[in-house]
Amino acid sequence: MGDRPVVEKLDVHAFTIPTDGPSGVAQDATAQWEATTMVLAQAHADGASGLGYTYGDVSVATFIESKLASTVSGADALAPPAATEAMGAAIRNSGRPGVGAMAVSAVDVALWDLRARLEGLALFRALPSVHDHVPVYGSGGFTNYPLDRLAGQLSDWVEQGIGRVKLKTSRNPDQDPRRLTAVRDAIGPEPALFTDANGGLTGKHALAWAHRLHDEWGVSWLEEPVSSADFTGLRMVREQGPPGLDIAAGEYGFVLRDFTNLLAPQAVDCLQADVTRCCGITGVLQVGGLAAGHSVDLSAHCAPAISAHAFCAVARRRHLEYFHDHVRIEHLVFDGALTPRDGALWPDPQRPGLGLAVRWADAERYRVYGRRP
Numbered sequence: 001m002g003d004r005p006v007v008e009k010l011d012v013h014a015f016t017i018p019t020d021g022p023s024g025v026a027q028d029a030t031a032q033w034e035a036t037t038m039v040l041a042q043a044h045a046d047g048a049s050g051l052g053y054t055y056g057d058v059s060v061a062t063f064i065e066s067k068l069a070s071t072v073s074g075a076d077a078l079a080p081p082a083a084t085e086a087m088g089a090a091i092r093n094s095g096r097p098g099v100g101a102m103a104v105s106a107v108d109v110a111l112w113d114l115r116a117r118l119e120g121l122a123l124f125r126a127l128p129s130v131h132d133h134v135p136v137y138g139s140g141g142f143t144n145y146p147l148d149r150l151a152g153q154l155s156d157w158v159e160q161g162i163g164r165v166k167l168k169t170s171r172n173p174d175q176d177p178r179r180l181t182a183v184r185d186a187i188g189p190e191p192a193l194f195t196d197a198n199g200g201l202t203g204k205h206a207l208a209w210a211h212r213l214h215d216e217w218g219v220s221w222l223e224e225p226v227s228s229a230d231f232t233g234l235r236m237v238r239e240q241g242p243p244g245l246d247i248a249a250g251e252y253g254f255v256l257r258d259f260t261n262l263l264a265p266q267a268v269d270c271l272q273a274d275v276t277r278c279c280g281i282t283g284v285l286q287v288g289g290l291a292a293g294h295s296v297d298l299s300a301h302c303a304p305a306i307s308a309h310a311f312c313a314v315a316r317r318r319h320l321e322y323f324h325d326h327v328r329i330e331h332l333v334f335d336g337a338l339t340p341r342d343g344a345l346w347p348d349p350q351r352p353g354l355g356l357a358v359r360w361a362d363a364e365r366y367r368v369y370g371r372r373p
Contacts, residue, residue, distance in 0.1 A: 005046035005077040005118060010069040010107065013040045014061040014369035017329050026325065027144040029170040029200025036325055037368065038333065039064070039102075040358070043110040045077035050114025050353060054106040054276035055303070055326065056099065061369040063103040067091050072107060077118060080111035084282040101254035101279055108280025109306055113353040123354050124347045127281070127313040133344040134300065134311045137194060140324035141167025141183070150179060151186035153324070161343050164192040164319065166221070170200035173209070180217045194221035201225050203233055210241035223248045223272075234267035246270050251301040253278050259287050263294045270318055274301035281310045288314035305330045305337050305356060308345035320345060330356075333363045 016037045019026045024034050039060040040053040054060060071090045075083040084104060091100045116126040124132070138157030141150050154165040167183055169176045184193060195213055197206070206225035213219035222241070226233035228249040238247040250272035253259045259278075262268050273287045291298040292315055300307035300320040304327060311317040322340060330337040336355040338345045348355050360372050 007072050007075045007077050007083070007111070007114070008044050010064070010072055010110075011042040011044070011373065012061045012064045012069070012370050013042075013363075013367065014038065014058045015040070015333065015363050015366035016058070016368045017332060017366050019325065020328065021142055022144050022146065022149075025144060026142045027171060028142060028168040028196065029198040031198065036329060038329055039106055039369075041106040041110040042373075043072065043077070043107065043114045045114055046118060048114060048117045050110045050112070050117055051356060051358065052106045052109025052111070052113060052280065052306070053303075054102040056102045058369050060099055060103050060106070063094075063099055064107060067094055067100075068103055068107050072111065075111075077111070078115050080108060080115055081282045083111055084108045084279060088279070097254040097258070101283075102277055105276045105278065105280040105283065108282050109275065109354075112281045117353040120352055122347055122349045122351055123309040124312040125349060127309065128285075129312040130315050131312045131317060132349075133346040134308050134317055135164075135319040135344045136162060136304070136322040136340050137164035137166055137192070137319050138162045138324075139166045139194075139196075139302075139321045141165075143168045143171040147179065147182045151182045154183050155186040157322075158187045158191045160340060162322065162340055163190075163343050164194060164221075166194035166196055166223075166321075168198065169195045170197035170209070173201075177216075180213070180219075184217050189218065192221070193217060193219050194223065195219050196223040197225045199224045199227040199230075202230075203236070206233065207237050207240055210237050210245055210247075214242040214245040220244060221246050221248060221270075224251075228252050228262070231261060231265045231267045234262070235265050238267065238269060248272055248299060251277070253287070255279070256283070256286055256290065259290055263290065263296060268296070270297045270299050272299045272301045274303065275306050275310045276303045277301075281306075281313075284310045285313060288316070292316050302326045304345060305334065305354060308338055309347050309354060312347065333358060335359055
């Protein structure tokens with residue numbers, strides 16, 4: 001490998017951070033949680049360190065240590081895709097989708113961050129970028145929020161210049177009309193209103209709601225009206241729903257075939273990808289090409305501090321989910337987390353890599369795995 005730097009070691013940490021939802025709980029249509037665990041990987045080479053992370057169970061951390069650390073040790077630190085290909089092969093018999101892909105994602109991001117730092121470049125500048133920013137939409141509006149908090153959260157984003165906002169629906173559909181009305185009254189008629197059913201509806205019920213959402217509240221984005229594994233149901237809602245309502249899914253895509261399965265049957269108007277699940281930045285680059293080949297836009301699901309860089313390299317990037325839980329965690333744990341400007345996230349070209357630095361003293365109180373460096 002000559003004088004090219006190699007990955008010397010990989011450190012793994014995990015932090016579990018309680019939610020700030022009512023009574024310590026956050027809810028959407030199909031899940032409830034009291035905390036979110038960030039699994040953080042650090043890759044080291046030639047005096048530099050890169051970081052990456054995913055959101056999942058602490059078992060992702062043990063998976064990284066048991067299956068991936070030895071795989072990337074000695075790898076070319078300037079060739080993250082090669083290391084990610086090797087990680088995929090190494091976990092074939094351990095399970096690549098799910099926990100395996102999330103573990104690979106955290107390490108892949110750490111390797112890209114490391115490469116950019118070794119090159120003295122902001123990460124988006126080290127990528128084949130075609131943009132220097134990514135538009136965002138404010139996302140939260142959990143189903144257990146009281147109306148004042150729900151309306152206040154979304155209207156706050158609009159006041160900050162974010163022209164697209166999203167709330168969770170479909171846990172108790174009978175309650176959704178008053179929730180939607182409260183939000184629309186609070187934000188006014190102009191901002192784009194998005195909804196996320198989190199797979200909480202089925203078939204014709206989802207189709208009926210698609211029409212109501214668009215016609216009564218001007219909703220222009222319906223995410224996972226049915227399960228993201230229900231390709232037939234997604235396509236039915238997309239084809240028979242109102243023309244002004246985009247159907248979206250893809251946040252649970254782990255491997256490339258998961259995205260092909262949504263694109264081939266024309267099940268979505270806009271594809272989603274989560275950089276912390278789809279095998280990292282290397283995976284996002286592949287999914288971005290796949291989406292472009294199908295003439296479909298790609299939207300970033302969550303993890304805004306990473307997605308802001310990764311999706312600058314997606315030609316058909318539409319926007320990025322500025323998700324309340326992840327925004328909160330990133331600002332708690334890191335220096336350098338981005339804040340929207342003019343309705344978009346703009347990576348700082350002067351800060352190497354992701355531009356993030358762990359605030360270990362603040363993160364330590366949440367530690368559930370690993371040791372402080």
